[in-house]
Every structure is written in structure tokens, then in C-alpha cells.
Amino acid sequence: MTTTANPTMAPSRPRYGSMQRERLWALRWSYFFLILFVIFFLTPPIYMLITSLKTSHEISSLRNPWWVYNPTLENYVELITSPHFQTFFINSALVSIFVVSATMLIAVPAAFALSRMKFWGSATLATGVFLTYLVPETLLFIPLFKMMAVFNELTGIQLINKWWVNLILYPTLTVPFCTWIMIGYFASIPKELDEAAIIDGATWMQTLTRIFIPVALPGLIAATIFSFTVSWAQFLYPLAFTTSTDQLVLPVGIITTLIKGDVFNWGQIMTGALLGAAPPLIIYAFLMDYYIAGLTAGATKG
């Protein structure tokens, strides 16, 4: 037997520049930055959790702020049983559910029309939709406020300081972005799929509901998550447009009722923020799998 034929005698792999070694280093760096990232982003919620378990007395004491010496659920009990908090929560939930539904009802057909039914000006319109999204809410709320005032003068209908005014306001943020996401998603569906449906006898509406929506489900869920997050966390519009306590949504309610003058009820503010963050977290947890799943696989070649 010659030495070259013997695998044990084969020269060892070069130590530097091999694929495996590069992969190892890439992984180490990835973990390093991921851990930094996690620490950076998890510190605030952990601090919130710690603070929410303390009494006001302990919060203002000079002991280690990162440790709970006398844990209590007092803040939670107080907040959950408070009728104000319940109202805020219900207002937020109603606003979010209606806004998400309205957004999807508008954005999905709009995106379908803009991406598939080629009509005069459809491309310009699609760009226009995106440009609308680029206008920040901090600029929009003043003219919007003025519009509501003019509407009130003309019709006598008072829109301001009603929780449902948010149903008109939030879609100005969610509809353009969701339409844009869905245009992108629909564009990734092969044209032959709708042509096949049309030849099979489907109307545009049936093509949308029976082919496009099921195939674009991951995109639809992404858009739903986005519009829910925006509606749930929206602060500026409800702050500007609603003032009565019974009309407030959660983020504004927590700030306006738990900060009295210069007295900050930190324990309850943190508890409220944590409880407020729970619904989006639960929704993400349930929808993430759908969001990631690639449903278009197998539609065409490949």
C-alpha cells in the first residue's frame, strides 16, 4: 500500500482560511453582537418588571434599584381593578381591532388593484401611496386637527375628544404602509397564477379572496402585525385629539392619570406599560410561525 492511498497519511487540512474555521469565527462574532443586542434591548423591560414589583416607598429608597427586596403585586392589583385602567384598555382594544380591520379591508384590495389591475395612473398612484407614508404624524396632526374643527363648524358634529376619532386618524398611518407591503407581496406572486384563475372562471374578487389572500398570507400577517402595533402604541394622535379620561387609550391614559403634577407613580406606570405590552407580545407569539412560513413554495417551477 502506498502512503498516498492511506487516508491517515493524507496531509492535514490547512488551518487558516478553511470554510469551517471561517464559519466558526462568523458564528462567534454573531453571538457576540447578538448578546450585546439582547442586553441592550431587554434591560428596559427587565427594569420595568423589577420596578413594577416594588412599592412606592422602596422605589424612592436609596437601595440597589436592580433588586426587589419586598416583592409585591400591589401595583398590579390596584391597576387591574381601577375602572380608569379598564376603560383605557377597552378603548385601546376597540380602537386597535377596528383600525386593523379597516386597514386590511382598505389596504388589501387597494394593493391588489395597484399591483394587478393595470389601469391608467396605477404606477403613479402606488408611488403616491408610499409618499403619503413618508409624511410624519408630527406634521399631520395639526392640519388634521384643523380639518376636524372645520368639519365641526360645517356640520355641527363633534369629532374631537371621542375615542372613535382614532378610527379616522390611525388609518392615515397604517393604510399607506400596509398597502405598500401588500403591493410588494402581491408582486411576488407569479402573474400566471391570476391568469390561470381568470381562465378558470374566477372574477377579480374571487381571484383576490381565493388565490391571492391565501397565497399572500405571510404578507397579510406582517401587515396585520404592523397595523396592530401602530394602533396599540399610538401616542401623539390620541394625546392631541382626546382629553376626557373616559375617552383615552392606554398609552395616553397611563401617562395622564398616573402622573399627577410632578408626582410620578413609577410602580403603576411601569405596571401599566408592562400590561400594555402584553397583547402585542401574545399576538406576535401566535403569528410568528405563519409570518415566517413561505407559502408560495411550489406554485411554479422550483
Next chain:
Amino acid sequence: MAEVSIRKIVKKYDDVLAVRGIDLDIRDHEFVVLVGPSGCGKTTTLRMIAGLEDITDGEILIGHDVVNDVPPKDRDIAMVFQNYALYPHMTVHENMSFGLRLKKFPKAEINARVEEAARILDISELLDRKPKQLSGGQRQRVAMGRAIVRNPKVFLFDEPLSNLDAKLRVQMRIEIKKVHQKVRTTTVYVTHDQVEAMTLADRVVVMSNGVIEQVGTPAELYHSPKTRFVAGFIGSPAMNFVPCRLEPNGQSLSLRLDNDIVLPVPSERASRYLPHAGNGKLELGIRPEHLTEARSEMQPGVVPLNAKLDVTEPMGMETYVYFDLAGAPACGRVSPNAGARDGEMLPMAVDLNNMHLIDATSGRVL
């Protein structure tokens, strides 16, 4: 089932003419293949028949009705796409029955039709699978099944086999032919592959640059092409074209390829070619199978020719030889025993009984 008539249809995209006024009559039960290089307007024509493209000018009739303004779903057609276009979220059964379900067919009838189509296509075991669980060939069958269950007047195929590998393509070609023999639905099939066109079609329509070059049976196109384009497009390896001059030679005619090579024109062709004598802008068209090794006994019309071979390609049952013929590249088909070797001389013979003479200016075959 129905005939399809295309009357002077034109398709214009902005300023580009994709289809320039073509006429075509497709008979009931006929299998017609539109073939041509990419951009020749064949797919556009098919899509106009399907109703997926507006018709700029002219008329399309399915049965006896003008369908220009009839939406695709009311044309009673079925189409098979190049990339299958199966609905990814539906099972094979749901894919195939989608059209029938939209038309609110009774459930029993839907199931019967799907099972019948699945039986014809041999996909009965796949009915509960999703498209992503199928191979390319199986997906193609499902796409055909979706067309068959509808029992339409016309089948339209848009390059259905070009996504398959070579072996599967041959297999599916045979399947398509078998299916057509069973269901006998009028079929319009688009492909850029002339082998597919020749093997499948009752009649082949060769298109180029938005016009029809020639319509005919595969044999007609192969043996009597009307234009240089058809002559060069149909057949593999392609026909050889050698510039030549037609010279009167006493009572007969001869073809002068260059100073050295002069070929006598067979007498039965002489009268046909006589009006073109003296024309120096002609091309001799000769298929590779008519450029073979010289045999000891030459038939009348077969002329010997010496060739210095550049490249030889042994194919097993025959060998393709490439050489220079009067300044033009030429391909011949010789027996594997002819002793053809790269770079060596080979005594060859050209069978002028099967020659074509082409007017290089107009591109017409004379």
C-alpha cells in the same frame, strides 16, 4: 370542441408591432403548434386567443363567435402555462376542480371529472398532495389535468415543457400526444422547440417577426419549406446554406459554388429553376442527411465532393461532420463506419435530388 379562426389580427405594444396581421384557421380536433424564435409573436397570439391580451386589430373566432370582447372565462378555453401556475395552497384535487367549483358544478360531477382526468394522466395517487410535494413532471400533469376537467372547446399550451429536463420533456411530449388522442380537443400549442413542433403537431405554424412564415404538416415544412427562415428553422442539425450562382450549361443548368465546385442541377428541376439562370444571388439549401459519405454506386443526382473535416461528432447511430463548403460552414451526416476523423479528408456526396434553391434577396425558396 370547436374550430378557431384568426382573421388579420394585429397586436401593438405602444409603438412596437408584436403581431402583424396574421390569418389562421384551426380545424376542430386539430393539434396546431405555433413555433418560432423568441419574440416572434407566438405567445402573444396564444394570449390573444386566451383573452389575456387585448387585440389591437382583427378578429378571433372560437366556434363561430367573434370573441374579441369576450372575457377569458366566457371563452370556454383552458390554458397550461410554462411555469404550471398551480395554486400553491390547494391540493391537486382542489387545483383541478377550482374552475368547476367556481361554476357551481354538482359535487358528484366534479369528483367524477377529476378522477377521470387523474386516471388519464396517471396522477390518481397524488390528488391529496400539495403542489410543493410534486416533481416537475407531476406538476405539469396536474396543470394539464386542470385543463382537461373543464372539458373546454380549446386547449392552449404555452411552452409547457420548457421547464422540464430533456428526458422528462420527451416523456411528457408523448403524454401530451396520448392525451390529445384520447380527448381530441382542439389544441393550440406554443413552443420554440422545433422538435416538439414536428412531433406533436397535425399542422405547424412557423412564425417570425410577427408574421406567419408557413403553415403546413411537419412533413411539408421539412421537405418543402417556402422560405429560407422555415428551411433553416425546421430540422436538426439545421439545413446548410451555401451561396451559389445558377449557370446555363448547354441544355442543362449547373450550380457554381465557387471556382472549383460546380454541381449539375438534376434535370427534373431544370425547368423550375430555368427562369433564375444567371442569378448570382442564390443559395443552395441542403440538409445534413443529404451530405453523406460517398458510396461506390452513385444514384443519379448524387454528386461526389471532397471535404476536409474540421470537427466530427459521433452520435452513435450516425456521425455529424462539420467542414467548409465553398466558404460556408456545412454539416453532413455520415455512417459511423465511414471513417470520419477530425482534420482529415473524407470523400462525400451531395444528393441534389433533395436540394433547395433560395433567392437570397427575397428569402423565398424557388
